[in-house]
Amino acid sequence: MLRRPSHLPGRLTMSDSFAGRPGNFAGRARNRVDAISEILSGVKLNGALFFSAEFSAPWCFSSPASKTLTPVLSPGAPHLVIYHFVIDGRAFVQMEDGQSIELGPGDVVVLPRGDPHTMTSSRGVTTASLTSAILSKVKSRDLSPMQAGGGGEPARYICGYMACDPFLNRPILSGLPSVFKVNIRTDRSGHWLENSILHLVEEAASGRVGSEAMLAKLSEALFVDILRRYVAALPDHQVGWLAGARDPIVGKSLGLLHGRIAHPWTIADLADEVGISRSALVERFTRYLSEPPMTYLAHWRLQLAARSLERTSRSVAEIAADVGYESEAAFNRAFTREFGQPPGRYRSHHRGSLTRNSSFTPRVHS
Numbered sequence: 001m002l003r004r005p006s007h008l009p010g011r012l013t014m015s016d017s018f019a020g021r022p023g024n025f026a027g028r029a030r031n032r033v034d035a036i037s038e039i040l041s042g043v044k045l046n047g048a049l050f051f052s053a054e055f056s057a058p059w060c061f062s063s064p065a066s067k068t069l070t071p072v073l074s075p076g077a078p079h080l081v082i083y084h085f086v087i088d089g090r091a092f093v094q095m096e097d098g099q100s101i102e103l104g105p106g107d108v109v110v111l112p113r114g115d116p117h118t119m120t121s122s123r124g125v126t127t128a129s130l131t132s133a134i135l136s137k138v139k140s141r142d143l144s145p146m147q148a149g150g151g152g153e154p155a156r157y158i159c160g161y162m163a164c165d166p167f168l169n170r171p172i173l174s175g176l177p178s179v180f181k182v183n184i185r186t187d188r189s190g191h192w193l194e195n196s197i198l199h200l201v202e203e204a205a206s207g208r209v210g211s212e213a214m215l216a217k218l219s220e221a222l223f224v225d226i227l228r229r230y231v232a233a234l235p236d237h238q239v240g241w242l243a244g245a246r247d248p249i250v251g252k253s254l255g256l257l258h259g260r261i262a263h264p265w266t267i268a269d270l271a272d273e274v275g276i277s278r279s280a281l282v283e284r285f286t287r288y289l290s291e292p293p294m295t296y297l298a299h300w301r302l303q304l305a306a307r308s309l310e311r312t313s314r315s316v317a318e319i320a321a322d323v324g325y326e327s328e329a330a331f332n333r334a335f336t337r338e339f340g341q342p343p344g345r346y347r348s349h350h351r352g353s354l355t356r357n358s359s360f361t362p363r364v365h366s
Helices: 016-020 034-041 066-073 131-139 188-206 211-232 241-246 248-259 267-274 278-289 293-311 316-322 328-339 343-353
Strands: 046-056 060-063 079-088 091-095 100-103 107-111 117-120 146-149 154-164 180-183
Touching: 034 211, 034 241, 034 248, 046 131, 046 188, 046 211, 060 131, 066 079, 066 131, 066 154, 079 091, 079 188, 079 211, 100 107, 107 211, 131 146, 154 211, 180 211, 188 211, 211 241, 241 248, 241 278, 248 267, 248 278, 248 293, 267 278, 267 293, 278 293, 293 316, 293 328, 293 343, 316 328, 316 343, 328 343
Parallel strands: 046 146
Antiparallel strands: 046 154, 060 117, 079 107, 079 154, 091 100, 091 117, 107 180
16 A cells, blocks of 8 residues: 655645646646646646556566557547656656656656656666556556565655647647656645545545546646646746746736637737737747747637647637637638648548547637
8 A cells, every 4th residue: 555655744635626627726826827727728638547556676667658558548538648756765767768867755757748668766677577567457447556576675656647639738748848857745735736646546446436536636736736846947048838838928928818719819908918018028928939929829729720620510610700710711711821721621631530539629718
């Protein structure tokens, strides 16, 4: 059984409001994470913990690419983000390109693109592989801790995933490296998450009704919390979407644009909302995202429209209105310029080749 670290506070009661909106969990000022929250709220996130372990050195196992795990973990999901959370001891994650990351207590290593990797008790360990036994346990959906290894230094950890639409989450996923780690034991919110996750892992292993559903919500909250910590730690000179989301002006602008996609925005309206001059807003926004706000908005509207054409049966006129176009003709012209073909032809070319999953239907904020 996964034992709760002694530094953690007693069990806390789960709240319905927390489970319903994991994006609100972040403990920093909300305007710093609005853009991230709006992106994440635009598509249904499905998270879960799928494995827990108590291993003793030496040990190792290899994880295939997430597309290989998808049929087992989340059939029909377009993409899986994989993560491993170390409770006690240490471990190493080794990537196929030779990159190696050491993990200690409280560290969460995240693989946003679900790349294949190996976890080991120490660098260079290739014997005592547990890959086959782990895959069998995962397939049986058994959350009781797997105990194995060579009898040396112990390590305890849990593994989880986040299923999401990579198309709609591209602004976030494209700004993340192939692998990174954060430590969640730096504040009370992280302690709360860890304590609650371990409590529910115990309940899930014992078969208590509803515990896996609550674990799914906590997995989603952990993902958002990890993003918050990663963004907060970015260097001041960093540019890109995630760095822009952290900036108080650019982040608020992104949050407004993503939160009210169909609003008839002008640069003057947006500048008034964020409290800065039009020229200053354009300069600051372009510094981070390499294009001005209205250009960014136009591209994002058409990306959302393309996904709706692929994944829904809504008419072209409805989709055009959803993303802020007053006329279907104007939408058709803009869409054709962006994708090289009109909406109707785009739909017929793309819908048949995609796996449809209503859980990932895009939601557009008006």
